[in-house]
Amino acid sequence: MSLPLIVIAEAEPEARHEVRQSLEQSGFRALPAANANDIWKAMDSMAVGVVVLDAALRGPDGMDLCRDVRERSDVPIILVGANSSEVDRVVGLELGADDYMAKPYSPRELAARLRAVLRRRRNDRALGTRRPAEARFDGWTVDSSRREVIDPDGDRVELTAAEFSLLLVLLDHPQVVIARARLMELAGVRDTPSSDRSVDVLVSRLRRKLRHGGRAAPIVTVRGGEYLFSAVVDRR
Structure with missing residues (x-):
């Protein structure tokens, strides 16, 4: 390699x-x-x-x-x-x-x-080969093998590597409350004094990109330091 x-x-x-x-x-x-x-x-x-x-x-x-x-x-x-x-x-x-x-x-x-x-990045690609390649929620489609996110209108939404990693973690844990520290670990965010803030910024960015047609992204803040992906995820 x-x-x-x-x-x-x-x-x-x-x-x-x-x-x-x-x-x-x-x-x-x-x-x-x-x-x-x-x-x-x-x-x-x-x-x-x-x-x-x-x-x-x-x-x-x-x-x-x-x-x-x-x-x-x-x-x-x-x-x-x-x-x-x-x-x-x-x-x-x-x-x-x-x-x-x-x-x-x-x-x-x-x-x-x-x-x-x-x-x-390697973990994202490896997970994409082990899990069903396609996940759907609220009209959105996420193809982990192609690293594509398609909105309900069929348009591609560009995510950064960190945003895509975060989304994959949330899709793997739908309707489950995840503590910030655990989210950092699963998404591969480096543990530094600014890590908490970095995760919050990533969540904020991902929320903005997953808004559609006046509908908010299904990422809920719970008790300030935890997050919940509230949508039902369908794996194909």
């Missing part, structure tokens, strides 16, 4: 070189990217495993690129930024990032987070 390709979109040339070296020493293939054009070229010509995206990237900036990459692909994105405030983390997650890391970060932590993101 070929090593996963990690695109390192970093504003500073020296940092790009250092991160590339450290990732290659950790068993990844790493491709440096200085701007948006480099990212698009890589995504158009190669199978990219993860994009590590510097929020300070210029022309357009990293935050705008995060949104653009997410609109174009479900490739996992780890957003990195100099500001570690909750506001920046939440904004990054809202724009479609799967994880957020504050600078400076250690190469060991980055490698661990990359493995966690890739492991979650």
